[in-house]
Structure formats: C-alpha cells, structure tokens
Amino acid sequence: MRKETKASRVAPMMGRRRFLQGAAWMSGSIATCVSGWVIRPDWANSAAAPIKVGIATDLTGPIAYVGNATANVANMVVKDINNAGGILGRPIELFIIDTASTESVAVANVRRLIQRDKVDVVLGGITSSMRNAIKDVIVTRGKTLYIYPEQYEGKECMPYLFCTGPTPAQQCDQIIPWLIKNGGKRFALPSANYVWPHVLNKYARELIEKNGGEVIFEEYYPLDQVEYGATINTIMSNKVEVVFNTIIAPGVGPFFKQLYQAGFDKRGGRLACVYYDENALNLNAPHEIEGLASCLDYFRAVTAQDPGSARIQAEYDEQFPGKILFAGAATGMYRGLKLWELAVKEAGNLDREHVAAALDHAKISEGPGGPAQIVPGKRHCKMNMYTAVAKNGIFEIVTRSEGLVDPMEC
Numbered sequence: 001m002r003k004e005t006k007a008s009r010v011a012p013m014m015g016r017r018r019f020l021q022g023a024a025w026m027s028g029s030i031a032t033c034v035s036g037w038v039i040r041p042d043w044a045n046s047a048a049a050p051i052k053v054g055i056a057t058d059l060t061g062p063i064a065y066v067g068n069a070t071a072n073v074a075n076m077v078v079k080d081i082n083n084a085g086g087i088l089g090r091p092i093e094l095f096i097i098d099t100a101s102t103e104s105v106a107v108a109n110v111r112r113l114i115q116r117d118k119v120d121v122v123l124g125g126i127t128s129s130m131r132n133a134i135k136d137v138i139v140t141r142g143k144t145l146y147i148y149p150e151q152y153e154g155k156e157c158m159p160y161l162f163c164t165g166p167t168p169a170q171q172c173d174q175i176i177p178w179l180i181k182n183g184g185k186r187f188a189l190p191s192a193n194y195v196w197p198h199v200l201n202k203y204a205r206e207l208i209e210k211n212g213g214e215v216i217f218e219e220y221y222p223l224d225q226v227e228y229g230a231t232i233n234t235i236m237s238n239k240v241e242v243v244f245n246t247i248i249a250p251g252v253g254p255f256f257k258q259l260y261q262a263g264f265d266k267r268g269g270r271l272a273c274v275y276y277d278e279n280a281l282n283l284n285a286p287h288e289i290e291g292l293a294s295c296l297d298y299f300r301a302v303t304a305q306d307p308g309s310a311r312i313q314a315e316y317d318e319q320f321p322g323k324i325l326f327a328g329a330a331t332g333m334y335r336g337l338k339l340w341e342l343a344v345k346e347a348g349n350l351d352r353e354h355v356a357a358a359l360d361h362a363k364i365s366e367g368p369g370g371p372a373q374i375v376p377g378k379r380h381c382k383m384n385m386y387t388a389v390a391k392n393g394i395f396e397i398v399t400r401s402e403g404l405v406d407p408m409e410c
Contacts (some may be wrong), residue, residue, distance in 0.1 A: 054124075077337045188216055240334075256288055372384075
C-alpha cells in the first residue's frame, strides 16, 4: 500500500494496553505469545478439525488503527462463516498476529503462522514493504496461499498471491477525467518520496495528458517534511488548478493547511487525494479540505445506494461501535475472505493448487461497495469504484463506476 511505513493517515501510536482495551473481538481469544492471538470457534462438534486462517496485520505501532480494522473485519466474517456451518463442514480457527509496522517483527511472526500454527491461508500486510517482506515466507518457502487486501501501487504478479484492494487504474481511470471536468487541466503532483507515489504518478500523468490536461510540476519530498512554502508558491504562481496529492502523514495535514491559508480553494482550486477515506478527514479542519476529491472502493455514503453495503456496515457498527470501517485494507479483507471461502468450497479441499485455481475465477455478489470478482489469470479483483467529495467534514459520492472496474494488472 501507500507507504513503506504506511503513515498515509495520521493516528497516535497505539500501544499494547490501548489495543487490548479497544479490540472488542478479543473476548473469545487466547493469547499465544506477546504478539499473537487465536480465536477459537465455539462449536459443539469438536471432532471436525478446524480450518486455520492466519491474519498478519499491524495491531500495534503507528498504523494500528488500520490494522485493528482489518482484524475486526476478519473476526466478523469468520464468525459469520462459522455461524453458517463453517466450510466443508469444518469450523474456522482464526490466528491473528501483529506485524507492528516493522518488517523484521512481521517476518518472524508470519514464519510462526506457517511453521508452528500451520495455517491454510494468510491474509494481510498493509504497506507494500510489508507485503514484500512476508510474501516469500508465505508463498515460496511456506507453500501457502497469500491474499493481500490493501489499496496499493500494482505490479504484484507473484503466483499464489491474490490482491483484493484497489489499483492505480481502478482509481485514476475514474477520478482523473472527473477532476479535469470539475477542476481544470493544470495539475500539480506533490508527492512523498517512496514507491507508491512514484508508480501512481506515472500512471496518473499518462492519463492526465491523454485527457488533454497538463502536469505543471511533479516533486518528491522527504517523508517527514512538514513545511511546504516553496511548493505552495509554485502552485499559486503557476496557476495550478488541480493538486493531485500523494504526500502522506506527517506532512499531509500541514500541507493542506498551508495550501488553504494561501487561498488555493478561494480561487477555485481543486484538491484530490485518492487514499483519503472518512478517517483521514479528521486530519484537518473541515474548511481546510472542503471540496477534496477521493476515489475508493467504499465510503460510508455507499450504504445509501447499496443494501449489501448497508447490511455489512450495520453489522460492523453493532460489533465494533465507534470504530471506522476503512476503505482499502478492511474492505479488501472482507472480499478476500469471502472469495477464499467460495474457492475452498468449490475446490472441496484445502490443497493450494486446487484453491488457487478456484479463486482465480471466484466472485461474490455482495460486499462493502458491492459485488466483486477475481479477473481470471490476473489474481486481482474487479470492484465498484466511487468518487467522493468532502463537504462539511463528510464524504458525499459524486460518481460511481459503470459496473465493476478492471484492475488492469498482470
């Protein structure tokens, strides 16, 4: 996903004590080590050996707010599956380990999932660097299926690794034409200096120019930069109409504030940031980001349009009151688990070859944001995409894709 440390949204450091206090699903779990939890199925028929599902996500660390949302969703989906009779007559046992925003910690904990717990599938990883750190442990050495649920920069085509979050094509193909029509043709691409902005901007630039727009400048800044006077002077003096931002935290909040103070919005400028969801709106005062456009697979406003999304959101709200259902990682987790469930049922067993072959064409009719399906031979997911605009501190949907959008990967 977006950042090697994935600080694309700001949240305070979540220590272990706060994590334990906030994780509502923990009541039925068993601690296996300082960074691991097992959620046992409550089945009377103990003779049925459980299917083991591993979740690798940031339960602690600077992006624990994202990781805990994915863990919540995993618990919710697995609970539903078990309540409906499990898979192949067997319950699911959920193993959740902490990747702690640290690749070395993640590798050690994921290795335990594979070697000690012998899970049948692994889902998780938030940052692209985290995915790259653990995928070999899972897929190559561990001979286990891996599902990566996060919005990311694309280009991941490893066998037995399936991606269920949005890709650059799914986002940019929707939002760039809208921005040109509803913002202007003169674009600036201020960016954090790491893999996601570089790859995304390459795709965005080609699409901007193809649609008659122009990139006035494209610049990359250190991840911890928080002062942007020179950049904002360039934006204002060159009459930039659309700021297509990929600066991440900690710099994104100060950048948006300084851009607002310079009068960018008063002269009709349009701000865009495709990783912004409901949680990210809290990084600035509402007036500082009024009109900001984003494009994701899910916003809470989708529930007014899609009954399935409304049902899923209501279930999540009931089980995890006060917690946000994030777009990207958490919604990709939901898709990944439900698509995998169907694949196992079709395969009739847990053999990696058989399940991967079934997963290659799996589709669900209902999920956060609507239906979804794996593109055969591509190991990426078609899904609905929504363009939304921030108004008074909430996102309002302005357009939705016409049908499921192809990820254009592999």
